[in-house]
Amino acid sequence: MTDQDIIGRIKEILIEEFEVDEAIIKPDSNMYEELELDSLDSVDLVVALENEFGFKIDRTRDEEALRHMRTLNDAVAFIKQKIA
Amino acid sequence: MYDVAITGIGIVSSIGIGTREVVNSLCNGKSGIQFDPQRLELGFRGALTGVIKNYQMPELSRKKRKTMTEFTLHAYTAVLEAIEMSGLSQEEIASERTGLIIGNDSSTLANVSQVDITREQKSTLPIGTSKVFQALNSTTTMNLNTLLGNKGASWTISGACSSGGHAIGQACDLIALGRQDRVICGGVQEINWESVCSFDATNAFSIRHDQPERASRPFDADRDGLVPSGGAAMVILEQYDMAKKRGANILGRVRAYAFSSDGSDLAVPSGEGLERCMRECLNRGTVRPDQVDYISAHGTSTPVGDAAEAQAIYNLFGSKSPWVSSIKSMTGHEMWMSGASQVVYGTLMAEKRFIAPNINFKKQEPTAAKINIAAQAIETKLKYILLNSAGFGGTNSCLLLEV
Numbered sequence: 001m002t003d004q005d006i007i008g009r010i011k012e013i014l015i016e017e018f019e020v021d022e023a024i025i026k027p028d029s030n031m032y033e034e035l036e037l038d039s040l041d042s043v044d045l046v047v048a049l050e051n052e053f054g055f056k057i058d059r060t061r062d063e064e065a066l067r068h069m070r071t072l073n074d075a076v077a078f079i080k081q082k083i084a
Numbered sequence: 085m086y087d088v089a090i091t092g093i094g095i096v097s098s099i100g101i102g103t104r105e106v107v108n109s110l111c112n113g114k115s116g117i118q119f120d121p122q123r124l125e126l127g128f129r130g131a132l133t134g135v136i137k138n139y140q141m142p143e144l145s146r147k148k149r150k151t152m153t154e155f156t157l158h159a160y161t162a163v164l165e166a167i168e169m170s171g172l173s174q175e176e177i178a179s180e181r182t183g184l185i186i187g188n189d190s191s192t193l194a195n196v197s198q199v200d201i202t203r204e205q206k207s208t209l210p211i212g213t214s215k216v217f218q219a220l221n222s223t224t225t226m227n228l229n230t231l232l233g234n235k236g237a238s239w240t241i242s243g244a245c246s247s248g249g250h251a252i253g254q255a256c257d258l259i260a261l262g263r264q265d266r267v268i269c270g271g272v273q274e275i276n277w278e279s280v281c282s283f284d285a286t287n288a289f290s291i292r293h294d295q296p297e298r299a300s301r302p303f304d305a306d307r308d309g310l311v312p313s314g315g316a317a318m319v320i321l322e323q324y325d326m327a328k329k330r331g332a333n334i335l336g337r338v339r340a341y342a343f344s345s346d347g348s349d350l351a352v353p354s355g356e357g358l359e360r361c362m363r364e365c366l367n368r369g370t371v372r373p374d375q376v377d378y379i380s381a382h383g384t385s386t387p388v389g390d391a392a393e394a395q396a397i398y399n400l401f402g403s404k405s406p407w408v409s410s411i412k413s414m415t416g417h418e419m420w421m422s423g424a425s426q427v428v429y430g431t432l433m434a435e436k437r438f439i440a441p442n443i444n445f446k447k448q449e450p451t452a453a454k455i456n457i458a459a460q461a462i463e464t465k466l467k468y469i470l471l472n473s474a475g476f477g478g479t480n481s482c483l484l485l486e487v
Binding site: 017019041043046056057 | 145146147207209210212213214
């Protein structure tokens, strides 16, 4: 799976599940400041990514990485590490 | 003490979506009860239920909708109808002088789902963030509060099958005491087998599966249990003078609210508690029993409950009781919602000048005192309407409407 594929699938989730306007989603968009997800959305986004990419979050080990996941590119890096 | 006006009503029920459809059903004695084969497969003894038909979800963003249960969506539809009818502005609604009080006593699906997910996935993360806002009894109040933006009272009353009556009553008290200028109030009731399986375990439901529309027969000698139902009923109450001043169309007044509890049995109503509640309600409203035109009975179609209520009505009103009917003969038992839906049904009857029939009433209950059951719709002008609610645990609510 290329980075582009992963970004495409994250975009789909942001559009479908969180009603983010497609036009403003860029790979380096800050999902919380620019795409206006809130703290509850951040939890639901992780659940959606788990389901979409078929990995399992370790809530102790992954917490730090998830806290620093701000942009779509950050999410790509996290997902690649989880599915590697 | 301030007088309390009713300026808006809205409803989603098994006999219709919106007041226009509902008033026609009330007038024509239409039943909203159906047989649910899934319940029989699941081992239910009584597999009948009220069914809400042709419901269209209101327009809402996915984010707003995801924390809303089905019955909260029903409440939102009903509250939009009530607010539109009241003519209140967005600014008035969004004021700290506007409260929101809803009667509800369960939200089963979200609770079942969050437990299932945790057991299955061995993690709470997959529950996501929407369930917690759906699982609390106060789910409808908190969701509507964020949608409507009112800034005064905002809480939920759980009082079993009197929840809706107590919610309207407390709303009325807050206005009478001058603590709120207006309160959006009502009751909600989920319809799904999960929320009523434990009721079925108590043998409370009718088993007249071959005649769903004939199954709910309050006060009839051949009644064999209640039929669960639900939806949402919402009412706008306002301080009377303020409503008058702004030129609102006043649908009626809540003349009095009274509460009582039996202090005896969990499941078997004493009758004495409800009688005390009716008596206090009339006293508070300074209305004599002979002035009451109509009693909207709690009458759920259970053998014991209806007999106790009939006797309580007889004790207070004597052999010349006002007309009595139970709308649950058509809707089924709307439980947490029923005390609030009675306000909507009663207001509609007063507006159209009729008493809705207690359908399926064929034979007078032999053991209970005789009361004046309206088996057919009756055309008549109404002034004072008494609404009874009685819940598990022996909690009673009475509302006296002046319409």
